Amino acid sequence: MAFSTAGGSAPKPEINVTPLIDVLLTLIVVFMLVVSAQKDYQEKAQIPQPHEKRTDATEPPRTVVVQLSWSHDSRALLKINGADVSWHDLESSLARIYVQRMEKVVFVRGDGDVEFQDVADAIDIAHHAGVSSVGLLSKDPEAHAE
Numbered sequence: 001m002a003f004s005t006a007g008g009s010a011p012k013p014e015i016n017v018t019p020l021i022d023v024l025l026t027l028i029v030v031f032m033l034v035v036s037a038q039k040d041y042q043e044k045a046q047i048p049q050p051h052e053k054r055t056d057a058t059e060p061p062r063t064v065v066v067q068l069s070w071s072h073d074s075r076a077l078l079k080i081n082g083a084d085v086s087w088h089d090l091e092s093s094l095a096r097i098y099v100q101r102m103e104k105v106v107f108v109r110g111d112g113d114v115e116f117q118d119v120a121d122a123i124d125i126a127h128h129a130g131v132s133s134v135g136l137l138s139k140d141p142e143a144h145a146e
Helices: 018-037 090-098 116-128
Strands: 065-069 077-080 083-085 105-110 133-137
Touching (some): 065 116, 090 116, 105 116
Parallel strands (some): 105 133
Antiparallel strands (some): 077 083
């Protein structure tokens, strides 16, 4: 085994990274200036515009109320949001209303003189038409305060 006591091995080459870091920082600054100077860099926002001549009459009412009124006949008179409907057409009318709606909720309002069987029949027909939830409405205290 041979040992060298002089410590005179050949020097290894080392890379000086100081000029490389200077070049890198200069490139970063140049890229930041180029990107911020571009016009296409801005955010684009699309603001929804209202429709022209939109009327409330074209939009169907959100709440559907089936109203049962007392009649001299054997069955109560029906109205859907104020429009007269026969018992025979009730299911098709409700199905036509709820075919495009996500909310399948109907409210049933009956006069005090209406038989409960008629209210139950209206609820059953509404379920057959695709309604998932039925709410019962009581009398309007303001309407009968006169």
